[in-house]
Amino acid sequence: MSGSARAVLDAESRATRDDHDALRLWLRLLATTLSVEAVVRQRLQARFSTTLARFDYLAQLERVPQGLRMRELSERLMVTGGNVTGLTDALASEGHVVRDPDPDDRRAFRVRLTPAGRRAFRAMAGEHEAWIVELFTGLSAHELAQLRALLGRIKRQVRATGGTI
Amino acid sequence: MSGSARAVLDAESRATRDDHDALRLWLRLLATTLSVEAVVRQRLQARFSTTLARFDYLAQLERVPQGLRMRELSERLMVTGGNVTGLTDALASEGHVVRDPDPDDRRAFRVRLTPAGRRAFRAMAGEHEAWIVELFTGLSAHELAQLRALLGRIKRQVRATGGTI
Numbered sequence: 001m002s003g004s005a006r007a008v009l010d011a012e013s014r015a016t017r018d019d020h021d022a023l024r025l026w027l028r029l030l031a032t033t034l035s036v037e038a039v040v041r042q043r044l045q046a047r048f049s050t051t052l053a054r055f056d057y058l059a060q061l062e063r064v065p066q067g068l069r070m071r072e073l074s075e076r077l078m079v080t081g082g083n084v085t086g087l088t089d090a091l092a093s094e095g096h097v098v099r100d101p102d103p104d105d106r107r108a109f110r111v112r113l114t115p116a117g118r119r120a121f122r123a124m125a126g127e128h129e130a131w132i133v134e135l136f137t138g139l140s141a142h143e144l145a146q147l148r149a150l151l152g153r154i155k156r157q158v159r160a161t162g163g164t165i
Numbered sequence: 166m167s168g169s170a171r172a173v174l175d176a177e178s179r180a181t182r183d184d185h186d187a188l189r190l191w192l193r194l195l196a197t198t199l200s201v202e203a204v205v206r207q208r209l210q211a212r213f214s215t216t217l218a219r220f221d222y223l224a225q226l227e228r229v230p231q232g233l234r235m236r237e238l239s240e241r242l243m244v245t246g247g248n249v250t251g252l253t254d255a256l257a258s259e260g261h262v263v264r265d266p267d268p269d270d271r272r273a274f275r276v277r278l279t280p281a282g283r284r285a286f287r288a289m290a291g292e293h294e295a296w297i298v299e300l301f302t303g304l305s306a307h308e309l310a311q312l313r314a315l316l317g318r319i320k321r322q323v324r325a326t327g328g329t330i
Contacts, residue, residue: 021306025309025312026201026300028316032194032323039323135322135323137322138319146315148189150308152193153303154197154301157300158200158204
């Protein structure tokens with residue numbers, strides 16, 4: 001694609017000079033996130049024949065040896081319960097997760113990684129981290145920290161105002 | 166939720182202190198984007214009974230009076246052709262878009278906004294911009310510009326390396 005006269009068009013291509021600075025920033029934030037995600041999706045498929053949704057699911061469970069309730073998992077993944085149920089079915093049939101009755105709530109289930117699921121995740125996570133380091137390689141440690149701090153302030157603001165419609 | 170001892174958990178909650186700075190930044194970038202998107206989704210539904218996918222679709226068309234080919238639209242929206250076909254069917258049945266044969270390619274179609282679609286989009290876009298300004302209000306003009314520049318460098322790096330698996 002380099003050297004091509006064809007413009008790169010993406011989620012940001014609808015921005016115009018008239019748009020407010022905040023809107024232009026949001027469109028760039030969205031386009032940047034989507035472009036990183038697209039590379040990660042493509043590589044997870046090519047290297048591990050898996051999806052980003054499955055990878056994110058395993059990543060959340062990996063931090064919590066005792067497992068998570070389905071509802072907690074939905075919240076952390078920011079997806080609906082229906083999606084989590086479908087992913088759980090798929091990953092359980094592959095032997096990567098198991099569902100146990102929740103000791104604190106007889107009507108609920110907890111999901112946790114199996115040893116095979118943990119091994120599979122760790123293999124993917126090692127490569128995933130290397131991809132991310134590669135994609136963010138243009139920024140210095142200082143710039144990474146600066147960006148992280150600015151994004152943290154947006155995140156807090158969104159949490160503070162987000163609930164009010 | 167304010168005053169609650171319950172930790173806020175999201176896409177970033179899987180980050181640990183051991184993770185590489187680039188990975189921690191990526192998880193924050195993802196969590197920030199998802200949190201803004203969640204507010205926008207919720208408000209589009211509450212105010213206009215519409216989805217983010219439809220809003221983004223109309224936003225891309227609004228910049229291009231002569232319309233876009235389905236494939237161009239897929240690229241800009243960063244979604245698959247199947248999704249664009251489904252969205253086009255839904256928006257056409259509401260009278261917001263029309264499909265015309267492409268004058269440059271008899272096997273292809275172009276999609277463009279109808280006047281009603283343009284009016285509907287503009288009403289939504291005005292409120293959408295106000296929401297984004299509100300959500301990003303914690304940052305100064307200088308910080309918005311700084312963030313935009315840093316994200317632009319990541320986006321370029323991703324484009325430069327993304328194609329290679």
